[in-house]
Amino acid sequence: MATRPVEIREGHDTPGHHEEPSFFVKYLWSTDHKVIAMQYLFTGMFMALVGGFFSYVFRMQLAWPGESVPLWGLVTPAAYNMLITNHGAIMIFWVAMPVLIAAFGNYLIPLMLGCDDMVFPKLNRLSYQIFLLSVVVLFSSFFVTGGGFGGAWTMYPPLSGEAAYNNTPAGQTIFIVAVALEFVAFLLGGINFVTTAMNSRAPGMKLYDIPMVVWMIVIASIMFMASVGPLVAGAVMLIFDQTLNTAFFDPTRGGDPILWQHLFWFFGHPEVYVVLLPAVGIVAEVITVFARKKLFAYKTVLYTAIATGVLSFTVWAHHQFIAGIDPRMANIFTVTTLLISIPIAEMMFVYIATLYGGSITFSTPMLWALSFIATFLVGGVTGIFLGASGSDIYLHDTYFVLAHFHYTFYPIAIIGTFAGFTFWFPKMFGRHLNETLGKIHFWLTIIAFNGIFLPLFVTGVLGDNRRIPNHQVYPELDNPLMNGLREVATVFLVVMLLAQFVFFYNVVVSLVRGKKAEKNPWKSNTLEWTADSPPPHGNWKELPTVYRGPYEYGVPGRSEDYWPQNVPN
Amino acid sequence: MSVHTLPHPRHGVRTGRSAVMPNGVFGMLIFVVAEVMLFAGFVSAFTIMRRSALVWPPPGQPRLPVEETAFNTAILVASGVAMLLAGRAFRRHAPSASRPLVAAIGLGATFVVLQGREWWMLIGGGLTLTSSALGAFFYLIVGLHGLHVIAALGFLVYAWRRLARGFLPPGVMGAAEVLWLFVVAVWPFLYWRIYL
Ligand code: HEM
Ligand SMILES: [Cu+2]
Numbered sequence: 005m006a007t008r009p010v011e012i013r014e015g016h017d018t019p020g021h022h023e024e025p026s027f028f029v030k031y032l033w034s035t036d037h038k039v040i041a042m043q044y045l046f047t048g049m050f051m052a053l054v055g056g057f058f059s060y061v062f063r064m065q066l067a068w069p070g071e072s073v074p075l076w077g078l079v080t081p082a083a084y085n086m087l088i089t090n091h092g093a094i095m096i097f098w099v100a101m102p103v104l105i106a107a108f109g110n111y112l113i114p115l116m117l118g119c120d121d122m123v124f125p126k127l128n129r130l131s132y133q134i135f136l137l138s139v140v141v142l143f144s145s146f147f148v149t150g151g152g153f154g155g156a157w158t159m160y161p162p163l164s165g166e167a168a169y170n171n172t173p174a175g176q177t178i179f180i181v182a183v184a185l186e187f188v189a190f191l192l193g194g195i196n197f198v199t200t201a202m203n204s205r206a207p208g209m210k211l212y213d214i215p216m217v218v219w220m221i222v223i224a225s226i227m228f229m230a231s232v233g234p235l236v237a238g239a240v241m242l243i244f245d246q247t248l249n250t251a252f253f254d255p256t257r258g259g260d261p262i263l264w265q266h267l268f269w270f271f272g273h274p275e276v277y278v279v280l281l282p283a284v285g286i287v288a289e290v291i292t293v294f295a296r297k298k299l300f301a302y303k304t305v306l307y308t309a310i311a312t313g314v315l316s317f318t319v320w321a322h323h324q325f326i327a328g329i330d331p332r333m334a335n336i337f338t339v340t341t342l343l344i345s346i347p348i349a350e351m352m353f354v355y356i357a358t359l360y361g362g363s364i365t366f367s368t369p370m371l372w373a374l375s376f377i378a379t380f381l382v383g384g385v386t387g388i389f390l391g392a393s394g395s396d397i398y399l400h401d402t403y404f405v406l407a408h409f410h411y412t413f414y415p416i417a418i419i420g421t422f423a424g425f426t427f428w429f430p431k432m433f434g435r436h437l438n439e440t441l442g443k444i445h446f447w448l449t450i451i452a453f454n455g456i457f458l459p460l461f462v463t464g465v466l467g468d469n470r471r472i473p474n475h476q477v478y479p480e481l482d483n484p485l486m487n488g489l490r491e492v493a494t495v496f497l498v499v500m501l502l503a504q505f506v507f508f509y510n511v512v513v514s515l516v517r518g519k520k521a522e523k524n525p526w527k528s529n530t531l532e533w534t535a536d537s538p539p540p541h542g543n544w545k546e547l548p549t550v551y552r553g554p555y556e557y558g559v560p561g562r563s564e565d566y567w568p569q570n571v572p573n
Numbered sequence: 574m575s576v577h578t579l580p581h582p583r584h585g586v587r588t589g590r591s592a593v594m595p596n597g598v599f600g601m602l603i604f605v606v607a608e609v610m611l612f613a614g615f616v617s618a619f620t621i622m623r624r625s626a627l628v629w630p631p632p633g634q635p636r637l638p639v640e641e642t643a644f645n646t647a648i649l650v651a652s653g654v655a656m657l658l659a660g661r662a663f664r665r666h667a668p669s670a671s672r673p674l675v676a677a678i679g680l681g682a683t684f685v686v687l688q689g690r691e692w693w694m695l696i697g698g699g700l701t702l703t704s705s706a707l708g709a710f711f712y713l714i715v716g717l718h719g720l721h722v723i724a725a726l727g728f729l730v731y732a733w734r735r736l737a738r739g740f741l742p743p744g745v746m747g748a749a750e751v752l753w754l755f756v757v758a759v760w761p762f763l764y765w766r767i768y769l
Contacts, residue, residue: 123596123600124596124600127600191604191607194603195600195603195604196600198599198603199596199599199600199603202593202599203593203594203596203599226603226606229603229604229606229607229610230606230607230610231610232607232610233607233608233609233610233611233612233613233614234610234611234613234614234617234618235614236611236614237611237614237615237618238614238618240713240717241618241713244702244709244713248702248703249702249703250702250703250709251703251706251709252618252622252706252709258626258706259622259706260621260622260625263618263621263622266621267614267618270614
């Protein structure tokens with residue numbers, strides 16, 4: 005029996021040589037996937053606070069226009085534009101991506117596949133460092149002359165291409181550079197994830213034995229890498245327009261601004277599924293454990309995810325129905341958009357089928373996972389109205405669109421993250437969170453979330469346009485009903501933000517004196533639960549071997565209702 | 574990353590699964606997917622612009638040197654062939670890959686120099702980044718490819734030096750092959766879309 009040649013990486017304990025690394029090496033310069041995951045997780049959470057604060061400021065302005073906002077002051081139109089632009093960009097590129105893909109991906113992939121680290125640990129460290137740099141660059145854009153970029157996260161030219169139009173000569177370019185750096189970070193991360201999943205699985209782990217969340221992160225990484233190229237191309241052209249006086253997107257000099265929209269949304273639509281899939285994967289892990297049931301139709305979920313990934317490359321022009329594209333083209337994109345709701349709906353049904361007949365425990369992670377299904381459904385269904393070009397002509401760029409994508413992104417980025425975080429917290433930190441506080445936080449957050457965005461569906465249908473700092477200027481938008489709904493949304497936003505203090509309190513208190521967690525507190529099957537809580541550097545003394553799939557719960561004829569992947573029989 | 578073919582202190586006990594292909598090759602292949610899409614983005618943008626232009630090529634702009642560049646293309650393709658030979662030689666008897674590797678590097682460097690000369694002449698003839706859409710796209714796309722060639726050449730030199738010092742891991746050699754063949758293969762396509 006030949007042993008396979010393996011790489012010995014620097015930074016890993018080589019035999020007969022073991023020293024306790026310094027704080028700096030251990031936490032800031034580490035190549036350990038778990039440390040890098042924590043770096044991404046906490047940076048992402050910090051950015052969520054920044055993005056959340058921004059939303060607080062502009063929602064206050066929307067509810068009570070022209071009044072001084074506590075902790076900020078008067079919101080000028082320029083500041084308003086800067087706040088909404090950076091809120092959107094931060095939440096997608098600096099919260100959803102780093103937390104769902106990079107943090108959970110880094111933490112879970114090696115642990116769930118039964119290996120000691122990523123295959124390229126140094127690339128992994130570099131990935132986080134570039135990500136951190138992108139954060140610094142983004143923040144620096146807020147302090148340059150003219151302030152941060154305010155041309156919306158979609159950066160449509162000519163507004164974004166000419167300092168004379170957007171009044172942020174430096175901010176416009178720094179913003180794009182920050183986004184570009186973030187892409188480089190995820191490119192490096194994605195290469196690692198896919199290679200690790202294909203090459204470093206535990207012996208015995210066949211493709212269909214891979215836990216769903218790992219598959220989802222891998223598919224999302226591939227989608228990200230296949231879609232980001234055209235946007236990077238567009239970003240380079242936009243930076244050239246801004247700084248070197250080219251005219252790629254300038255219609256007055258023969259350029260084509262619609263071209264940008266194609267390049268952006270060719271990336272932008274797959275991107276929404278890039279963040280969706282990891283969240284869907286997290287939910288699969290949580291509901292199988294807390295329903296004690298096998299995942300219904302594992303292979304169907306997997307192939308559905310792949311089909312969604314492929315289809316998502318064919319729907320992008322539904323963002324451009326009224327941008328002057330050919331109506332025949334609009335028809336085609338209507339059809340593809342309605343098609344893509346089928347696999348998404350199917351996944352939701354599969355999850356409901358998984359729950360059916362299970363013995364369900366309503367623990368905090370389970371509540372989050374169930375609420376993901378409920379709220380995401382609203383988001384998906386409203387997407388169908390927007391996908392039909394006929395109704396979209398009316399709804400485009402109203403608060404209906406905004407409510408639609410918050411009913412998709414919020415379940416993904418916030419609910420999905422909380423589901424994963426509360427589920428793996430005992431593994432990550434070796435202690436349990438407080439369940440009561442967890443449930444209080446859950447109910448406050450989920451009720452407030454619906455309170456924010458349900459009213460906005462209504463204002464949207466009433467014709468409320470997005471990206472207007474002060475509705476009083478438009479008499480038809482300035483009536484008691486719409487103003488009242490805006491105020492309701494803002495009040496719930498404040499409640500939602502305040503509720504997060506419960507979460508942070510819970511985390512801090514539990515870290516210090518939470519109940520100690522054993523290896524496998526949820527009686528779960530997957531490999532990460534066979535490592536110590538928290539897992540040491542290198543994860544296991546002896547790496548596990550896999551004998552079966554990850555979802556063998558409630559198998560008849562066994563005394564236990566679970567059957568870990570690493571148990572021979 | 575130092576790589577040895579010693580059994581890993583922990584992995585050593587294991588048998589069973591072995592990797593589909595070396596990590597380096599696999600990682601580079603994924604990177605190349607992203608690169609293909611990057612070039613596809615640029616080229617489709619260029620194609621859209623060119624189709625929607627009323628007159629093409631833009632008047633008063635120098636003609637792109639189709640014949641000279643055909644020659645440059647041949648040189649780059651030859652360098653790709655040399656790389657293929659180097660790869661085959663490497664798998665038969667590693668040190669014998671040194672010669673074809675040097676040939677690949679030399680031909681690649683010649684390509685860069687000749688393309689640089691071409692740019693020099695075109696700029697002199699009035700084709701600049703801001704003179705027309707043709708100029709803008711030409712320098713953008715061809716320049717991006719040029720940067721790729723230079724970066725990939727750096728990687729080849731690194732591989733060659735490790736080979737000369739006695740040990741080049743198969744993963745690194747494989748990654749160098751994948752990267753170089755990508756850079757070579759994308760060029761005839763760019764030549765066809767941009768020059769012709
Ligand atoms: C995976 C979850 C989804 C996310 C994260 C998401 C996100 C978004 C975002 C960010 C926008 C607006 C961008 C902007 O204008 O600034 C948007 C618009 C849109 N979404 Fe979704 N979406 C999701 C699912 C869906 C589904 C399932 C459909 C259709 C079946 C859909 C159809 C649309 C359409 C047609 C628009 C364009 C509306 C318009 O601008 O008029 N989305 N979505
Ligand atoms: Cu879309």
